[in-house]
Amino acid sequence: MQKKRGVRFGIVEHPATWAIKNDDDLKKYIDRLRRYPVYIGLQPTDLGWSKNFSPQLLAQLDYILMDPQRVPMKNGEILSIWKFDTYVEDTNEFMARYMDYTMEILENEPLTIFGWPLFLPVCIARDYYTLWTAERMKQIIMATKKRNIAIEINDMSHTPHEEFINMAKEQGLKFVFGSDARNQIAGRLSYCKKIAKKCNLTKEDFYVPERIVE
C-alpha cells in the first residue's frame, strides 16, 4: 500500500554576510530544519562562497542550488538581473558576460542544481528566443551534463522553455521544480507542471535528493 504523500519541500537560505555568515550560522540553520520533513539546501549568490564553510558541515546539506543572477560587468559593477530596473546598455556584451559567468558557476562552483536557467533581465526579455541560440543552450547543457548538475524549472520566471528542456532531456539531464516562493504560493508550481507535462517528463527525469523525507 502506498504511503500518503503530497508535495514535498526543500528550503534554501543564502550563504552571505547578511544571512548565513559562517559555520555557526549554518549549523543552527541545519539543526533548526532537521526537525521538519523538508530537504535542506543553500542558495549561494556569489563565486567562492564555500570557502567560508567547513566541508563537513556542507556535506550535511541535501543540495546546493546556485543561479547566475549577479553578473559581474566590465566596470566592476555587479548587475543584479532579477531587479525590474536592471538596465542593459549593450545586449551582446551582456550576453557574453552572462555566459562567461554561467560557465564559471557550472564548471567550478560546488552545486547540485542550476537555478533560474536562461532567465533574462526584463529590459531584454522580449528577445528571449533570439538571444538563447541553440549554441548557447548547448554550451550550458553540456557543462551541466559534465558535472551531473540538475536543472531547475523555475515557476517564478517561467524558464527554461520547452526547446531547452527537450534538448536537456535528450542529454539525460535531470530536472527539479522551484517556485522561489516566500509566501503561500510555495508548492503551486503551475508553470512547472504545465511545461513538464508538455515535455512528457516522467519521474525518471527528475532529481530527488538522496535523504529520505517522509
Add this chain to the structure above:
Amino acid sequence: MKRRTFIKKSGMMLGTMAVSPVLGNIDAIHENDFPLMDLHVHTTRQFTIEHVMDIAKKKRCSIRYC
C-alpha cells in the same frame, strides 16, 4: 416523479458523489507522472517553516506522485 425513478436517480447521483474523490485521484495519477517537489522555497519572518508545513499538510494526497 415516480418513487422508483426517484430512488434510482438519487442512488446514481449519490454513488457518483461518493466515488468522485477517488476518480479525481485516478485522474491525478494519469495526468502527471512526476514527483511534486518544490526545492526552492525561502522562509522569512512572515512566512515561517510552520507555514510551509501547513501547505504540505493541505496538499497531502494519497498517491506517491501527483
